[in-house]
Amino acid sequence: MQTNALSTSPVVNIRRLKKEDLAALVNLHHSRLSGNNLSTLIPMATYGFYKTTIVSPFGFTLVAVDEKEKLLGFLMGATDPSRHSRFVLIHNWCRILFAVSTRIFDRQLRIKVANKIVKKINSKHLIGIHEGHAKITPTRKGVLTYGAVTNEAEGYGVFTKLLTSSFEIMRMHNLNSVVLYVYSDKYRARKLYDHLGWIKISESLSKCAYMFDLEGTKEK
């Protein structure tokens, strides 16, 4: 546990993301998930990405808040990853193009990236937010995409509560399993998934894929 941990177990309420949470959520995402591809975009793009999950019928963001509504953690997922990805792209293409163009100053590279995005939007392979999801995400599988808790709230079961609530949503959509990718160096997260009964289904140098069987595995 961190030295700046809370002195007592926090009150943890789990609910759906609201517009008022967005600023704190974007901060938390950029501070705790710095190696991740969404974090390479400007905060405005991250903001749009999460804002869309408030209205998307195919995806959701859950937040954990304390009794004063202070953000302790979040978890984003999709019950229909393919349609959610399209929904996000359609609602955010302007933000994404702007974010990419502010990052890339080389004209050739900019054209290449823009072409790639357009190709991707038109592509039949647009199945997951990450390309990897496409290979392992047929129907009836939900995905969890991004999640983190604040430094101070670590070790109090906040993320476990978020995961449990996300399973309820997945079950309401009649899904039978959930998949997620985690960077290989996120040892704490990986240990937690192992402990909670997730099964590692693939591993590369940088990422591992985990699956949770909603029908067969009993939550701890």
Ligand SMILES: CC(C)(COP(=O)(O)OP(=O)(O)OC[C@H]1O[C@@H](n2cnc3c(N)ncnc32)[C@H](O)[C@@H]1OP(=O)(O)O)[C@@H](O)C(=O)NCCC(=O)NCCS
């Ligand atoms: C990985 C991460 C999400 C875990 O969040 P967390 O809220 O600390 O996780 P939990 O508290 O639910 O579980 C962590 C440990 O605390 C323990 N714990 C649970 N409730 C507790 C409580 N009330 N009091 C003390 N400890 C508790 C759990 O048993 C677990 O121990 P274990 O790892 O030995 O099984 C968090 O460390 C984080 O944000 N990391 C950076 C971002 C990241 O890696 N995200 C995941 C990418 S997919």
